[in-house]
Amino acid sequence: MSAVASKLSDPLSSLSVPGQCAVLPGKDPDAQGFFGPYGGMFVPPALAPVLEELAAAYLKYRNDPEFLQEFSYYLSHYSCRPTPLFRCDNLSRSLGGAVIYLKREDLNHLGAHKINNTLGQILLAKRMNKKRIIAETGAGSHGVAAAAAAALMNMECTVYMGEEDMRRQAPNVQRMRMMGATVACVTDGQRTLKEAVDAAIGAWAADPSSFYLLGSAVGPHPYPLMVRDFQSVIGKEIRQQCLEEKGRLPDVCVACVGGGSNAIGMFHPFIEESAVRLVGVEPGGRGSGKIGDHAATMTYGVPGVVHGFNSYVLQDEKGEICPVHSISAGLDYPGVGPEHALLKDCGRVEYVTATDKEAVDAFFTLSRAEGVIPALESAHALAHALSMAPAMHKDQFIVVNLSGRGDKDLAQLEEYFPA
Numbered sequence: 001m002s003a004v005a006s007k008l009s010d011p012l013s014s015l016s017v018p019g020q021c022a023v024l025p026g027k028d029p030d031a032q033g034f035f036g037p038y039g040g041m042f043v044p045p046a047l048a049p050v051l052e053e054l055a056a057a058y059l060k061y062r063n064d065p066e067f068l069q070e071f072s073y074y075l076s077h078y079s080c081r082p083t084p085l086f087r088c089d090n091l092s093r094s095l096g097g098a099v100i101y102l103k104r105e106d107l108n109h110l111g112a113h114k115i116n117n118t119l120g121q122i123l124l125a126k127r128m129n130k131k132r133i134i135a136e137t138g139a140g141s142h143g144v145a146a147a148a149a150a151a152l153m154n155m156e157c158t159v160y161m162g163e164e165d166m167r168r169q170a171p172n173v174q175r176m177r178m179m180g181a182t183v184a185c186v187t188d189g190q191r192t193l194k195e196a197v198d199a200a201i202g203a204w205a206a207d208p209s210s211f212y213l214l215g216s217a218v219g220p221h222p223y224p225l226m227v228r229d230f231q232s233v234i235g236k237e238i239r240q241q242c243l244e245e246k247g248r249l250p251d252v253c254v255a256c257v258g259g260g261s262n263a264i265g266m267f268h269p270f271i272e273e274s275a276v277r278l279v280g281v282e283p284g285g286r287g288s289g290k291i292g293d294h295a296a297t298m299t300y301g302v303p304g305v306v307h308g309f310n311s312y313v314l315q316d317e318k319g320e321i322c323p324v325h326s327i328s329a330g331l332d333y334p335g336v337g338p339e340h341a342l343l344k345d346c347g348r349v350e351y352v353t354a355t356d357k358e359a360v361d362a363f364f365t366l367s368r369a370e371g372v373i374p375a376l377e378s379a380h381a382l383a384h385a386l387s388m389a390p391a392m393h394k395d396q397f398i399v400v401n402l403s404g405r406g407d408k409d410l411a412q413l414e415e416y417f418p419a
């Protein structure tokens, strides 16, 4: 633990009371990376100076016009931004209540919102004169986006991935290799994401001159801030598109929450708009609420430290990280971004769950109603929107963050196809 981490001698003592936030949500974290009691840098001493260097570099370039212009150039010319806001007429008509709009993040390069963040981080890596990228991946989407960004900037890239995930996600392993990345196979423990993160952090500590490209709004400071900033392009565009098309902001914004990057990117520009309801949907998995049956961190977790930061975590009484389950590999994580933890305590964002079955039903409903096949992750957000809409007025509208496309999930869904 670094000196920075010791700020919180007893993390539980400073927890805010739900609905009574001592800290205003929607602001930047403090200098040590805390969003209220959550966040921080809980890392081995060897990594503390590396993170401090990264935080200093990010703060330097964060508002630099040239940096922002280059980021914006790649977002539009490499990843087709702005992504459209699509009104689902068929779906809305059949629900008979609020109108549903989709923010089409599935139309980004590589089919998900992840590229927004990897482009931002790779441009920072370039300015820091880094030559080598380290990343880790579970389902493979972040690994693929990191490999693409590294290829684009002519950097070497090593992606750590559990052996079990490599087997389940073989096409993504091929994509990464196709783009010149090395996929490092991790054979410890369960051979999935948690072990891949441990291995990647170890590799980074061994080569601090490399750049660790993190895939969600999690990890030690400054990652949650940086990832939120890069993904906020989603919410900023939604704001502008709603004002242009409807002349007002949405009644509700809904996003799925894994580590929390697509959700915080959507929510952040609306935090101070108290008339806009913000809803984060966690994976309820098999729906029992039992350990091992879900990955709904804020619904069932407790505050604790995981992978370098303090937030809600799924852990048992001994502090061991619990096994997690979700039909969607991208939501299968036992932690959640620290800013979400604060937003939950403050009551500014509602966090709910959708089960595997509800997500699968929403997946088919959207595919058939509109000819848009959503990622199973995004189908969790959609499932909740489908349940809210009928009770709302037809003048109201809900924006669902369609974080990715579902082509990657087709094999997984075979068993659900009607005969």
Ligand SMILES: *Cc1c(COP(=O)(O)O)cnc(C)c1O
Pocket (backbone or CB within 6 Å): 112, 113, 114, 141, 142, 215, 216, 217, 256, 257, 258, 259, 260, 261, 262, 263, 330, 331, 375, 377, 378, 403, 404, 405
């Ligand atoms: C990775 C992924 C997610 C979950 O990650 P967040 O950081 O919570 O956004 C959601 N949707 C898709 C399509 C993904 O690839």
